Amino acid sequence: MSAILIPILAIAGLGLIFGLGLAFASKKFEVKVDPKISEVREVLPGANCGACGYTGCDAYAEAVAAGDAAITLCPVGGEDVINSMAEVMGIEAKAVEKMVARVNCKGSWENVKIKFDYDGIIDCESAATLYGGPSACAYGCVGMGTCVKACNFGALVLENGLAKVIDEKCSACGKCIEACPKRIIELVPAKSQYTVLCSNLEKGGEAKKKCEVACIGCGKCMKECPFEAITVKNFCAKIDYEKCKNCGKCLKVCPTNAIHKFVPHK
Amino acid sequence: MFGRMFKGGVAVPHRKNTANCETIGMDIPTKIVIPMVQHIGAPCQPTVKKGDTVKVGQVIGDSDAFVSAPIHSSVSGTVTNVGPMLAANGSHVVSVEIETDGKQEVHESVVPPEINNLQEFVSAIRKSGLVGLGGAGFPTHIKMLPPKGKKIDMLVINAAECEPYITADYRECIENSWSIISGINIVVEHMGIEQVVIGVEDNKPEAIEVLAKIADKNDKISIKKLKSLYPQGAEKMLIYATTGRKVPPGKLPSDVGCVVMNITSVSFVADYIKTGMPLIKKRITVDGSVVFNPSNVEVLIGTPLEEVFNRCGGFKKPPYKIIMGGPMMGVAQYSLQTSVIKNTNALLAFDKVEGDLPSESACIRCGKCVEVCPMDLLPLEINRAVVGKSVEGLNKFKVMDCIECGSCSFVCPAKRHLVQSFRLGKGIVRKQAAKK
Numbered sequence: 035m036s037a038i039l040i041p042i043l044a045i046a047g048l049g050l051i052f053g054l055g056l057a058f059a060s061k062k063f064e065v066k067v068d069p070k071i072s073e074v075r076e077v078l079p080g081a082n083c084g085a086c087g088y089t090g091c092d093a094y095a096e097a098v099a100a101g102d103a104a105i106t107l108c109p110v111g112g113e114d115v116i117n118s119m120a121e122v123m124g125i126e127a128k129a130v131e132k133m134v135a136r137v138n139c140k141g142s143w144e145n146v147k148i149k150f151d152y153d154g155i156i157d158c159e160s161a162a163t164l165y166g167g168p169s170a171c172a173y174g175c176v177g178m179g180t181c182v183k184a185c186n187f188g189a190l191v192l193e194n195g196l197a198k199v200i201d202e203k204c205s206a207c208g209k210c211i212e213a214c215p216k217r218i219i220e221l222v223p224a225k226s227q228y229t230v231l232c233s234n235l236e237k238g239g240e241a242k243k244k245c246e247v248a249c250i251g252c253g254k255c256m257k258e259c260p261f262e263a264i265t266v267k268n269f270c271a272k273i274d275y276e277k278c279k280n281c282g283k284c285l286k287v288c289p290t291n292a293i294h295k296f297v298p299h300k
Numbered sequence: 301m302f303g304r305m306f307k308g309g310v311a312v313p314h315r316k317n318t319a320n321c322e323t324i325g326m327d328i329p330t331k332i333v334i335p336m337v338q339h340i341g342a343p344c345q346p347t348v349k350k351g352d353t354v355k356v357g358q359v360i361g362d363s364d365a366f367v368s369a370p371i372h373s374s375v376s377g378t379v380t381n382v383g384p385m386l387a388a389n390g391s392h393v394v395s396v397e398i399e400t401d402g403k404q405e406v407h408e409s410v411v412p413p414e415i416n417n418l419q420e421f422v423s424a425i426r427k428s429g430l431v432g433l434g435g436a437g438f439p440t441h442i443k444m445l446p447p448k449g450k451k452i453d454m455l456v457i458n459a460a461e462c463e464p465y466i467t468a469d470y471r472e473c474i475e476n477s478w479s480i481i482s483g484i485n486i487v488v489e490h491m492g493i494e495q496v497v498i499g500v501e502d503n504k505p506e507a508i509e510v511l512a513k514i515a516d517k518n519d520k521i522s523i524k525k526l527k528s529l530y531p532q533g534a535e536k537m538l539i540y541a542t543t544g545r546k547v548p549p550g551k552l553p554s555d556v557g558c559v560v561m562n563i564t565s566v567s568f569v570a571d572y573i574k575t576g577m578p579l580i581k582k583r584i585t586v587d588g589s590v591v592f593n594p595s596n597v598e599v600l601i602g603t604p605l606e607e608v609f610n611r612c613g614g615f616k617k618p619p620y621k622i623i624m625g626g627p628m629m630g631v632a633q634y635s636l637q638t639s640v641i642k643n644t645n646a647l648l649a650f651d652k653v654e655g656d657l658p659s660e661s662a663c664i665r666c667g668k669c670v671e672v673c674p675m676d677l678l679p680l681e682i683n684r685a686v687v688g689k690s691v692e693g694l695n696k697f698k699v700m701d702c703i704e705c706g707s708c709s710f711v712c713p714a715k716r717h718l719v720q721s722f723r724l725g726k727g728i729v730r731k732q733a734a735k736k
Contacts (some may be wrong), residue, residue, distance in 0.1 A: 150634035153657045155717050160724040165634060166391065 070099040070122060077118040079110045083186050085207035098123065106130050110187075110205035132224040133206040135189070135199045137181075139218050140231040140292065141174040142196035146245040162215040169195075170244035173233045175218060184213035201296065225298060226275045228285060230255075232292040235268040242290065249292040255284035304544055306537040308674040309529040310707045312628065314503050315464040318585050323471055323596045326611040328400050332375055332602035334360065335387040335395040338641040339431040340438045341367030346396050352379045355407035357578050360396050369429050369439040373407075374580035374600040375400040388605075388624050388631065388638040395639075398602070412576040418444075421490040428572040429579040429642070434458055434469070434533065434562035435625060437643035440569075443561070444491060446554045455487060456542050456553075457498040459507065459563040460526055460533030463626025466646045468583045471596050472564045473500075473507040481514045481521075483566035486573055488520060491559070496521040498563070499542045501528040530628060531705040535560050537674050549675075549701045579642055586612045588648040590619045599640050606636035608647055621655030623648045628706040658715040669708035669718060675701050679708035679718045686725040691732045699725040 075095035082090040086107035088097055097103035098119060105119040112132050120126060147170035152161055158180035161167040167176040177195035189203035190210060197210075201224065211219045218233045230249055234241040238250030251269030263277035264284060271292070273284070285293045336344040342365030348354055354373040361371035373396075381397040413424035426441040446452045457480075461469045473480065484496055498515070500508050502525050515521040524542045526532050536547045538560060545556040553560050568579060580601055587594040592613030599608055605622070609615065623630040624638075626646055640647075669679035678697050685693030699722055708718045 150632075154720050155724060157724060159727055160720060163723060163727065164632070165386075172392070 142194035181210035334602035357410035483570035
């Protein structure tokens with residue numbers, strides 16, 4: 035009996051001594067931390083994506099708590115996070131528009147012509163250095179999924195050689211925009227339903243030769259739009275999302291189906 | 301037997317099938333496209349417009365920049381289009397399309413240049429449009445004018461031709477040896493060079509014999525027989541093997557008192573000084589498993605690739621991969637409508653057996669790539685940094701020092717796409733540098 039009692043007592047005794055030592059040390063060498071930092075950090079999503087411009091959620095929380103950063107910088111958390119942060123910081127929250135990323139290209143395999151079989155590294159940046167990539171259109175999606183890999187939220191998928199954004203998952207951090215060698219991904223207000231999904235700046239005929247659904251710059255949508263929200267520059271139409279009222283008239287007149295309707299999610 | 305050797309390198313199969321094929325000419329194509337980017341440096345601006353008539357040797361593109369070389373028309377005819385067109389480097393560049401009239405009338409500006417001093421010599425070389433014909437395409441006149449305070453005492457003539465298949469420079473040695481010697485003499489005289497060394501790989505005994513005769517007549521010139529090891533013809537490797545001087549990373553040959561010229565380039569210098577005809581044609585090796593008659597063809601610059609292949613009897617079967625340049629460093633082409641440019645030295649067409657790129661497997665860290673890297677890099681570590689997109693790692697393992705010779709990819713038992721990934725890595729580093 036005593037054979038087992040001695041080690042138990044010894045361990046317990048040691049535990050007590052170390053415990054007291056640690057308790058003393060934690061009081062003696064305590065570092066004062068602003069409790070707000072941990073509170074702000076609590077409400078942040080913890081994705082560490084860096085979209086706020088800081089090295090991660092911790093760094094951003096510190097900056098917010100110190101009053102160095104605005105509370106609106108986290109695109110991932112959206113309104114909820116801003117409101118909670120405003121509560122923690124005791125300041126008033128201003129509404130921020132929810133954004134989503136959109137890939138301005140519709141050139142999936144069935145739509146765009148393929149120049150050659152590519153058998154190099156599966157990476158858009160690498161493929162784009164060789165004749166701009168295997169797709170005939172030098173402006174469109176390369177389709178090797180570099181943006182898909184860059185996304186921390188699984189909000190991008192490759193479908194038939196074309197990257198697509200899943201709006202529900204997109205947190206508008208902008209990582210994909212950085213990753214795309216063709217720079218065809220942009221952030222748009224989530225409420226906007228209509229987007230010209232083409233980035234080709236060639237003349238209409240040339241663009242159409244390469245891709246079935248290219249914007250040919252005909253300007254029909256521009257004329258049709260009652261809000262003057264559409265401009266055609268370099269044979270490619272562009273919608274000004276601040277002016278767009280989601281009437282959908284542009285979609286009806288587009289001869290090549292380059293304009294796409296996105297169904298807003300709740 | 302061979303004296304100094306650079307570290308690393310790989311013994312690639314030679315495949316010099318066309319070594320005994322005398323250069324053949326070809327008919328004037330009906331249409332040629334001359335891109336305005338044919339060299340390293342500033343692109344040229346077209347000096348002709350649609351509808352103009354041009355003659356052989358007329359300047360059709362030039363630039364004010366120092367690091368640039370003018371571009372001349374290789375045919376006589378009418379300009380039918382000026383604008384962005386697909387070029388062999390993989391992008392759309394401004395090009396001049398000329399419909400030929402077949403007369404090949406020579407432009408009045410083509411007269412032998414008058415040269416009295418180094419300055420005039422350098423400007424004559426610039427006017428000739430000469431760029432490094434070995435493949436890199438660096439404007440030659442820049443090498444002729446060493447930076448202040450640097451003395452160039454050694455001219456290294458590059459006749460190594462270490463890439464498999466290519467025999468264009470070899471044929472130059474055999475067919476144009478007199479031009480080579482007079483070219484060397486001209487450069488030596490104007491630049492005040494004390495010593496000339498010609499580097500040739502030992503798999504070209506005939507060329508060595510011919511060049512030895514040249515060297516005998518002039519005690520400034522010596523011949524250095526080099527072991528056939530890829531990349532023996534890379535500038536820094538060649539300088540070390542022929543002179544024992546080491547060019548530090550990020551430095552130029554002029555920093556160790558050397559100037560390196562391709563053997564076809566020196567030979568062209570002699571021809572230009574004699575006739576005044578600028579660089580408008582080029583000898584190209586056409587080879588590969590699906591080419592009907594592998595040959596050496598003298599091609600006008602701007603000739604579409606299709607016509608060059610047709611001159612060699614076309615294809616035995618549809619090619620799977622077409623490469624402009626050597627198989628180690630060349631660029632795959634997807635269209636036969638792109639044109640031959642100044643630094644094209646080979647066109648290769650392969651079937652699927654030879655042309656297929658093997659799929660990658662995991663790195664087993666055997667270190668073979670480290671053994672063969674002539675630049676003393678660690679290819680496996682760079683590859684890891686590229687996969688992880690780590691700029692820190694790329695800089696640490698000095699991806700920018702890579703000369704993209706492809707030796708590591710050649711030996712890798714896991715068939716990793718090493719050199720391709722380094723190109724990607726260089727892009728990442730450049731992008732990061734541009735951000736700052």
